[in-house]
Amino acid sequence: MSLIQSLRPGGKHGLSSQETRDPIGYAVAALGLLARSDLLDRLGVRKQTERGVFTATRGGFRTLTAASRTFARSGQRGKPGVRVPSARTSGLFDLTPTEDEQMLVDVVTELATDVLRPAAAAADAACAAPAEVLAATAEVGLPTLGIPEALGGISEERSAMAGTLVAEALARGDMGLSVAALAPGSVATAIGLWGTDEQQQTYLPAFTGSDVPAAALALNEPRVLFDVLEPATTAVRDGAGFVLDGVKSVVARGADAELFVVGAALEGRPVLFLVESGTPGLEVEGDPAMGLRAAGLTRLTLTGVRVPVDAVLGATDGTTYAECVRLSRLAWCALAVGTGQAVLDYVTPYVKEREAFGEPVAHRQSVAFMVANIAIELQAMRLLTWKAASRAAAGKDFSREVALARTLCAEKAMQIGLDGVQLLGGHGFVKEHPVERWYRDLRAVAVMEGTVLV
Numbered sequence: 001m002s003l004i005q006s007l008r009p010g011g012k013h014g015l016s017s018q019e020t021r022d023p024i025g026y027a028v029a030a031l032g033l034l035a036r037s038d039l040l041d042r043l044g045v046r047k048q049t050e051r052g053v054f055t056a057t058r059g060g061f062r063t064l065t066a067a068s069r070t071f072a073r074s075g076q077r078g079k080p081g082v083r084v085p086s087a088r089t090s091g092l093f094d095l096t097p098t099e100d101e102q103m104l105v106d107v108v109t110e111l112a113t114d115v116l117r118p119a120a121a122a123a124d125a126a127c128a129a130p131a132e133v134l135a136a137t138a139e140v141g142l143p144t145l146g147i148p149e150a151l152g153g154i155s156e157e158r159s160a161m162a163g164t165l166v167a168e169a170l171a172r173g174d175m176g177l178s179v180a181a182l183a184p185g186s187v188a189t190a191i192g193l194w195g196t197d198e199q200q201q202t203y204l205p206a207f208t209g210s211d212v213p214a215a216a217l218a219l220n221e222p223r224v225l226f227d228v229l230e231p232a233t234t235a236v237r238d239g240a241g242f243v244l245d246g247v248k249s250v251v252a253r254g255a256d257a258e259l260f261v262v263g264a265a266l267e268g269r270p271v272l273f274l275v276e277s278g279t280p281g282l283e284v285e286g287d288p289a290m291g292l293r294a295a296g297l298t299r300l301t302l303t304g305v306r307v308p309v310d311a312v313l314g315a316t317d318g319t320t321y322a323e324c325v326r327l328s329r330l331a332w333c334a335l336a337v338g339t340g341q342a343v344l345d346y347v348t349p350y351v352k353e354r355e356a357f358g359e360p361v362a363h364r365q366s367v368a369f370m371v372a373n374i375a376i377e378l379q380a381m382r383l384l385t386w387k388a389a390s391r392a393a394a395g396k397d398f399s400r401e402v403a404l405a406r407t408l409c410a411e412k413a414m415q416i417g418l419d420g421v422q423l424l425g426g427h428g429f430v431k432e433h434p435v436e437r438w439y440r441d442l443r444a445v446a447v448m449e450g451t452v453l454v
Contacts, residue, residue, distance in 0.1 A: 069213065069258055071276065075201030077310060082148045082200060084192070086395030087157045095386060101162050107140055108169040116173025116181075117434075123294035124437055127286075129180035129253070137181035142166065143207045146189025146454075151200055152208035153192065160327065160392035163189070163454030164334040164385060171338025172345075175441040176294030178335060182452045183252040183295070186331070187215035189453060190261050190272070190324060194314030199274065203259065213258040217328065218248035218300050219450025228263075228325055228449040229318075233302065235264040235271060242266070242312075244273060244305040252451050254284045254298030261313060262302070263321060263450065270321040272313040281305040291440035295451075326399060327453040329406045330392065333385040334454065336413040336445045339438050340378045343420040346435060347371060351423055370419050377412040384408055389454065410446035417442035 097105060115136050123129050145163055147153025170178040188207040191199055206213050219228055233246025244264050251260070260275045275282065287299035314320025348371060351362040361367050388401035417439035421428035428435050 069206070071202050071206065071259075073198070073202050075196070075198035077196070077198045079197035081195045081197050082150050082192075084148045084155050084159075085157050087161065087390075087393035089390070089394045095383075097161075097165060101165055104162060105165050105169050108142075108166050109172065111136060111140060112170050112173030112178075116170065116177045120174035120177060120294065120434065120437065121431065123174070123177055125293075127288050127293045128296045129177050129294050133177055134181060137170075138212045142170075142181055143185040143188055143212045145185055147192045147204055147208060151192070151204050153188075153204075155192065158393040158395060159189070160330065160454050161386075161389045162393075164330060164389035167331050167334035167452070167454060168338040168341070168382075168385075171335040172342045174294060175335050175339045175438070175444075176292045178338070179252050179292055179295040179452055182331070183216040183257075184212055184214055186217055186328075186452045186454075187259055187261050190217070190313060191274075193323075194272070194320050196310070198310060199313065203274070214253045214256045215259040215261075216252045216254065216257055217261045217263075217324070217450035217453065218251045218254075219263040219325070219328070220249045220251070220448065222247060222249040222299065226449075229270055229322065231263050231265050231270055233262065233264040235266040235273060237266075238306070241306055241308045242273065244275070244302045244307060246302050248300040248302070249287055250289060250292075250297045250448065250451065251284075251287070251300045252292075252295040252297060254300055255286070255296060257284075260300065261324075261450075262300070263324075266316060269316060269318040271316050271318070272321055272324060273307055274311045274313050275302075275305060275307055279305050279307065289444070291437075291442070291444045292448075324453060325449065326402045327392065328450050330385065330388055330398075330402050331452040331454045332445050332448055333381065333388070333402075333405045333409040335452070336409040336442060337378065337382045337385055339442055340374070340381065340413055340416045343416050343435060343438050343442075344371070344374050344378060346433075347374070347420050347423045367423065370423060374416050374419055377408075377416060381405070381409050381412055392454075413442040413445045 115133055119130050119133050123133070141154055144153040144155075145166065146155055146159045149156050167178065167182060170181065184207060188204060191203055195203070219231070220226070221232055223232060231246070233244065233248065235242045235244050244262065246264060248262060251257070254260075258277050260277065262273045262275050263270055264273060265271070277284075281302060281304045283301040283303070284298050285301070287297045289297050314324075351367050351371060352360050354361050362371070384401065384405040388398045388405045391398035391401055417435075420435045421439050424433055424435055427433050430436065
């Protein structure tokens, strides 16, 4: 194998096989090969070389920020945007999906089974979602789920319930790929919910077209005791706009994103801002995590980022930001339910077929009880999540319901992942089986804020 061939992208060490290397990329890769050589120990320069690899990798990646497309300004400044009405309700807590919701869930379930699940392992290793997978999710209309019908979307009423069902069904294929697929639609939904006429007319046509832009919510921050409702990222009024400074972490698909919804503190209140990726002062670097690797997680650094006054999304009193957080937590609960269901569906036949001491391990009471507990906790998670989603769709206060759902899902999702690994024994620890990946992904539910919403 030639030197150049050994340096080409191949999905290892966080580099997707779909990416290409520029000269600095080849230089960093060459340094990486050198760092693994015994020659450094013989020459006594290993420490200096490893420091050079770290510096070059970090600095080189930060220069590769995505250039945003030019969003054509349209609409009337200051005019309220289109708002979809709340979902009709009979006053009863009915768990039966509507005919349209069930049809959508069936399509997404087939997509998760036939497209996401087979691609999940490779996407996890490459730290990137395959283009064909993202294209398939766009073809079924996921980015337009929360966009009002009057603006080219498919939403005739509040879509929180439909979005929850879709996120759950999609996560049964893979949570990381689900986050990558849902992130653009989350931004579109946010603009549909809170955007002005100008914001909707400017940005939403791109999400309803054939070339859907990558986009994501950026609320998380890399600091100890992070409170999503008190962001350290700041927004300061400056002339006819604002200046943003701060760091956001675990932002999905940040390397190729063209639009971000960034949370920042404005005069002591948390506020959402629309930031295009081509804005000066915006830097993106890789931020791979324990799980959700297929989502292409990145860190977003804002240094003196200037945005116009009409970049504010929704109200500036903190209410829009708080609702965004609640809808985001609802989405993560749905993802936890879907991934937990995948664990249950996988371990149930496994323990029935796996034999020890001449009989299936499912005959052991401790094993049977563990599987039963997964099913019990999973159903409780689903019921709380659906109840919160139904109240959100109806335009009712759902803060209590989503808090209960988030608390239960954060705790029980990790336990379901742990029990899934335990039930597979040694097989639960190897990548031949997907349960170890689901375990890593489920741990994200307790710490993720933003990125996706319903």
